[in-house]
Amino acid sequence: MIYRRIALIGMGLVASSIALAAKRHGLAERIDGHAKSASTSELAVERGLVDKMHATPEEAVDGADLVVLCTPVSAFGSIVERIAPFLGKGATLSDVGSVKSHVIKTVAPLVPEDVHFIPAHPIAGTEHSGPQSGFAELFEGRWCILTPGADADQEAVDRLAGFWNAMGAQVDFMDADHHDLVLAVTSHAPHLIAYTMVGVADHLRRVTSSEVIKYSAAGFRDFTRIAASDPTMWRDVFLGNKQATLEILGRFTEELFALQRAIRTDQGDVLHKYFRETREIRRGIIEAGQDTALSDFGRRKDSENQP
């Protein structure tokens, strides 16, 4: 038991996974929830994710010692405005948003003085959304980044870190701006690029959708997974991490143009050198346990893919 009573605001993939993991590991006496849509609330009740779903966020947080904002980040401001008067003295307010500076700028001024605001970002997810997608193992072996302010209460920070550890995650601490830059590289730019490539394929007239689908195993299908992620969440991420995302995309197009030029001018050696170097990073990711070594992400269950 790490918290007495947890309130989850929003009930998508991450919230439902927190609910299941917290229950499995016995991390709270009670879990309350709120979701804007009635169908989400019903699904959460059906799956038995929480002890009670509440009609308003105010009701859900009343009496909680941990409140976690799990909606798309654009909703954080209005939610915190509503719940602020109901947050208990000494309670911790956290979140799971993929951007941190923007969230801190929006939320911090609204948090009562006797409440600990400790922003968090679990680096975990799948392409599926909604309360039906959550599972207790989502955070196992993944990282959760906390970006507490310089004046944060150490005990409250340790407690939240312990909560994430207990759900199987490793915890890192980072400055919010640096978090946003790191995630622009490892998440936000790759997502925008994947969305764009899938959009381009969709918009071509000379190649049909049926052709794109049939021959997608040649590489394209890998992009479609992350381009199937939740549109609202990702709209908010890009608008909430504008500067770092645009900076990385600028670097990306710069290098893409250099490689396009190498293709146009037959500089095979430039291409070969570039492609050799990029192999190393994948090796590092596999060694760090952040991806499978099985070929094709282990999609096939054949003789080759038995480790």
Next chain:
Amino acid sequence: MIYRRIALIGMGLVASSIALAAKRHGLAERIDGHAKSASTSELAVERGLVDKMHATPEEAVDGADLVVLCTPVSAFGSIVERIAPFLGKGATLSDVGSVKSHVIKTVAPLVPEDVHFIPAHPIAGTEHSGPQSGFAELFEGRWCILTPGADADQEAVDRLAGFWNAMGAQVDFMDADHHDLVLAVTSHAPHLIAYTMVGVADHLRRVTSSEVIKYSAAGFRDFTRIAASDPTMWRDVFLGNKQATLEILGRFTEELFALQRAIRTDQGDVLHKYFRETREIRRGIIEAGQDTALSDFGRRKDSENQP
């Protein structure tokens, strides 16, 4: 038995998979091979991939009724120059190259009149290379595109199509130029984009490699798989399909710039609409059996990922 004697020139992932599949399904009386490097030849012998590895391509093709070029495409010209005098009357010469117009332009003029040249491209692969990576199931459920010339011998074409069918692939026929455009979309542009994104992450100074690796599960790691593909093969693909690849990359940067502008100018509705539409294609790919419906490509073996 579809062919009496098959010769495979080059012994990487695709050739070794053909050898294993042809053997498993009894598609040839005998399989001969040639590889440029001694270590590749030794590995092929160790795995028992072929009946015999030969020191020269000339020796390997002597007496074969099907010869398949499986090296990087830049080697095709010089190989066919060498083997042309040894190709038997009525034999079929094919290949597995990822580009087709360039291959036809290079190879067709060198092929003797009494030999059937039928270019092919199996849309199958993994990020692993070499004779140790092949497996008999590689082509199962995948497509193989044949691009025979207008004057091709129908019987020889049907026989080659039957060979691919027997290894588990479905066969499609296409004009070579159209093949190159389709593959530019579903394979070549995505690979260059993935290589570029991984290169950008590698070249940043403000984000360390260790950070990129630790937080790669947020999307980036998906790109690293295809950016771990064979550098020589991919150099040749880009140089061999220059025009279509650059055309698609041009469309890609055009759309990327439009989305960057939408981010910069806070046009959330434009982003949301774009991200909603791209979900459809993934659904199509899964319904067509070209990718798994399991979340995260089925990387995890947990409760959620039991279909």
